[in-house]
Each structure stands twice: as structure tokens, then as C-alpha cells.
Amino acid sequence: MPRYKVTLSYDGSNYGGWQKQMNTHSIQEEIERTLERIVKEPVSIHASGRTDAGVHALAQVFHFDSNKNLSNENWKRALNSLLPKDIRIQQVETVSDTFHARFDAAGKRYDYLISEDVLNPFYERYMAKDRAHLDVAYMQECANVFIGTHDFTSFTSSKLDPRKPRIKTIHRLEVRKEKHAVRLIFEGNGFLRYMVRMISQTLIEAGKHKLTKEDIMQMLEAKDKHVCRYKADAQGLYLVKVNYKNQEE
Incomplete structure (x- = not known):
């Protein structure tokens, strides 16, 4: 078939x-x-x-x-x-009849968008909103903590199946200031449930200088679901691309 x-x-x-x-x-x-x-x-x-x-x-x-x-x-x-x-x-x-959309996926890209324009109704469904002026340079410095292969237990859902591995590799985490938004770009071999949203809100808090790089390093190293209480709003998140094995870039 x-x-x-x-x-x-x-x-x-x-x-x-x-x-x-x-x-x-x-x-x-x-x-x-x-x-x-x-x-x-x-x-x-x-x-x-x-x-x-x-x-x-x-x-x-x-x-x-x-x-x-x-x-x-x-x-x-x-x-x-x-x-x-x-x-x-x-x-x-x-x-091919051996192709599987989930099991053959080699990596994904997610983008997360945050706007300071909290009064713009046209962003309501498509960006997170935060009136704070975010320190993008410091957000990038903190984002670098997550790049590489780590156990992301601290940044995932407590409902995750305990048998599911928490170790993932993030190849790219870029914080980019654009005309109407701050864009976070995540590229990795896979992401746990809520992982991108939890990391995004953590970086937003760092951009407001409510968290330090050292705080974030400790959260990651703790491998404890209860140490991160941050999760960004859903509407700012976009699945941008799914990469497949043997796929030409």
C-alpha cells in the first residue's frame, strides 16, 4: 500500500x-x-x-x-x-513504506516569539507578550548554557513517562532581536514535552535580570523537575522544521 x-x-x-x-x-x-x-x-x-x-x-x-x-x-x-x-x-x-514521520525524524527546529507590544491585539494569538525591555545579549549568554548534550529533567513535564530518556542535544539556541519581537531559535535532535516553553520563559526571566546565568546552570545541573517553575505561553511557539535521516539540507 x-x-x-x-x-x-x-x-x-x-x-x-x-x-x-x-x-x-x-x-x-x-x-x-x-x-x-x-x-x-x-x-x-x-x-x-x-x-x-x-x-x-x-x-x-x-x-x-x-x-x-x-x-x-x-x-x-x-x-x-x-x-x-x-x-x-x-x-x-x-x-518508502518503511518511512515513519516520528521514528525517522533526526531533529527539529522550534522558534519562540516574544513581543513588548502588549497592547497590540493582532499579536495576541501569535506571540507571547511581556512589557519588559529584555536584555537580549544576556539572554544569549544564558542560552549558551543549554547548548550541547544534557539531561533536561529540570525543564520538562512532571507527567513525562519515567521510562523516557531525558537526555537531548541542542545544537543551536539563538536569541535574536527583530523589528517586532525577540525570537528564540531552538535546533536539536529532539525536545521533551514543555522543554522549549520552559527554557524560553527561563531565558525571558534572565532577560529581565530576575535570573542569573549561575541560577540557570544550577537548575540544569539539578536534574530535578521541581526546580524550574517557569513555562512560557503556548501561542508564542512554532514548530518550524522537521529534519529527516538522509535528508538533503
């Missing part, structure tokens, strides 16, 4: 996250329902990972199998014609 790799963008504002859940509307549910309308039978999709309620994606990836005889371009057209306008299919590719 042919397997398809799909790259999509979505505005997460109106959803309870990627994954299907009992009491909220999810992006996965919306896509599977749409695929069922096209192929006239249930279809399961498998994503590179979950995003939480309110989190956005520029290039999430999922795969699915189907015997429906459609070209890649017609899959894209059919899906976009039926999906809500806040979920857009960017590309459909035919791939």
Missing part, C-alpha cells in the same frame, strides 16, 4: 493540540476525518510529534497509507479543499 509523507502548516489557536483527545477538538482528528471523506474509509495518520493547545506549525510532518489512486498534487488539492483554512497542506510526497 502506498505511503505518503505530508508537510503542513497550521494555526493552533482553535485546537486543543495535535493529538486526538476526548474533550477537545484536535488537528489530528480534523485531518483524519477529512481523509476518511476522500477515501471512504478510516485512515490513521502518524505525526513527527505532538504540539500542545495553541502551538503553531510552519512545517509539521505526518504520514499515512492509502490505496486511493491520486497523484501527490491531487492529494494536496483534495485535502486543502476540505480542511479548515487554518490547516494548510504544503506538500505531499510518495515515500
Whole structure:
């Protein structure tokens, strides 16, 4: 049965996250329902990972199998014609039946955006807001603490499965001042639940000089879920890219 790799963008504002859940509307549910309308039978999709309620994606990836005889371009057209306008299919590719959107992912990029313009209603769903003037240079100095391979137990959800490894590698953590926002760029081989949001808020507090670099080093070295009480708002977070093994950059 042919397997398809799909790259999509979505505005997460109106959803309870990627994954299907009992009491909220999810992006996965919306896509599977749409695929069922096209192929006239249930279809399961498998994503590179979950995003939480309110989190956005520029290039999430999922795969699915189907015997429906459609070209890649017609899959894209059919899906976009039926999906809500806040979920857009960017590309459909035919791939090997051994490809897996989650298990073949070699790394991801997330961006986090913070605006000082707290009165701008058009940023409400798409950036975190903080009226403080952030010290971007000091945020970068503190961000360097996280680069490399570390145990990130202090910066993840307490609900994380205890069997799941907490060791991850961050290759890049850049703090960039832009015209309308401060952008945090995370690139790594993978991220734990809430990890990017918890590190982001920690760096925001450092940018307000409420935390020192030494404080952050101690938090990381503690490997203790209870030492970090910071978690940035969901709407500032974007899944920007998923990298795959043997993928040409």
C-alpha cells in the first residue's frame, strides 16, 4: 500500500493540540476525518510529534497509507479543499513504506516569539507578550548554557513517562532581536514535552535580570523537575522544521 509523507502548516489557536483527545477538538482528528471523506474509509495518520493547545506549525510532518489512486498534487488539492483554512497542506510526497514521520525524524527546529507590544491585539494569538525591555545579549549568554548534550529533567513535564530518556542535544539556541519581537531559535535532535516553553520563559526571566546565568546552570545541573517553575505561553511557539535521516539540507 502506498505511503505518503505530508508537510503542513497550521494555526493552533482553535485546537486543543495535535493529538486526538476526548474533550477537545484536535488537528489530528480534523485531518483524519477529512481523509476518511476522500477515501471512504478510516485512515490513521502518524505525526513527527505532538504540539500542545495553541502551538503553531510552519512545517509539521505526518504520514499515512492509502490505496486511493491520486497523484501527490491531487492529494494536496483534495485535502486543502476540505480542511479548515487554518490547516494548510504544503506538500505531499510518495515515500518508502518503511518511512515513519516520528521514528525517522533526526531533529527539529522550534522558534519562540516574544513581543513588548502588549497592547497590540493582532499579536495576541501569535506571540507571547511581556512589557519588559529584555536584555537580549544576556539572554544569549544564558542560552549558551543549554547548548550541547544534557539531561533536561529540570525543564520538562512532571507527567513525562519515567521510562523516557531525558537526555537531548541542542545544537543551536539563538536569541535574536527583530523589528517586532525577540525570537528564540531552538535546533536539536529532539525536545521533551514543555522543554522549549520552559527554557524560553527561563531565558525571558534572565532577560529581565530576575535570573542569573549561575541560577540557570544550577537548575540544569539539578536534574530535578521541581526546580524550574517557569513555562512560557503556548501561542508564542512554532514548530518550524522537521529534519529527516538522509535528508538533503
